Amino acid sequence: MSQALLAGLARTTRPQVAVRRFLALDAVVTGANGIAYAAASGPLGELLGVDAGLLFELGLFLTVFAAGVGWLASRPEPSALAVKAVVDANAVWAVLSVVALVVWLEPTTAGLVWAPVQAATVAGFAGLQWAALRAATR
Numbered sequence: 157m158s159q160a161l162l163a164g165l166a167r168t169t170r171p172q173v174a175v176r177r178f179l180a181l182d183a184v185v186t187g188a189n190g191i192a193y194a195a196a197s198g199p200l201g202e203l204l205g206v207d208a209g210l211l212f213e214l215g216l217f218l219t220v221f222a223a224g225v226g227w228l229a230s231r232p233e234p235s236a237l238a239v240k241a242v243v244d245a246n247a248v249w250a251v252l253s254v255v256a257l258v259v260w261l262e263p264t265t266a267g268l269v270w271a272p273v274q275a276a277t278v279a280g281f282a283g284l285q286w287a288a289l290r291a292a293t294r
Contacts (some may be wrong), residue, residue, distance in 0.1 A: 166237060171292035172176045176229050178225070178288050182281040183226035189274070190218025204271075205264035221245070246282035250275040 162215045193200060193215025201208035202226055252274035257263060263271060 169292075171288060172233055174288040174294050175234055177229075177284065178281065178284045179225055179229035179234065179239070179242065182246070182285065183222045183229055185277065185281075186218050186225065189221030190215045190220075190222055195218060201263065204261055204267035206267060236289060236293055239285060243282045243286045244287070246278045246285070250279035250282065253278070 167262060193211045195215070197208040197212035199209045200206075204211070228238050228242065253271050257268070257271040259273070261267065
């Protein structure tokens, strides 16, 4: 994601708007990822070196999570507690992605590239959401 895009999303005189925008961006990216994992778990599993059944279940989870994050983004003033829960879930996902890569999974080269990129993206969402929430609760 470009810094210009992120700066544009953060630019507002109402910090609550930035929170909603970063939640919405998270929902779109996570939802697309979840749908792809669920719909193409076989081919993506082969590409990444991840069991297709696991990828399918992760896809379903991500799709439901994205729907919840999208709903939260649609609220005029998302609850700080709910936003913190999303930030925490994103941070845990990012850490577990790296742990799974090292401890449990036997990925292909594509999987070795994809897992850290995906973890960094999710960690980035957590950081952006946390910063926007802090600004909104000042």
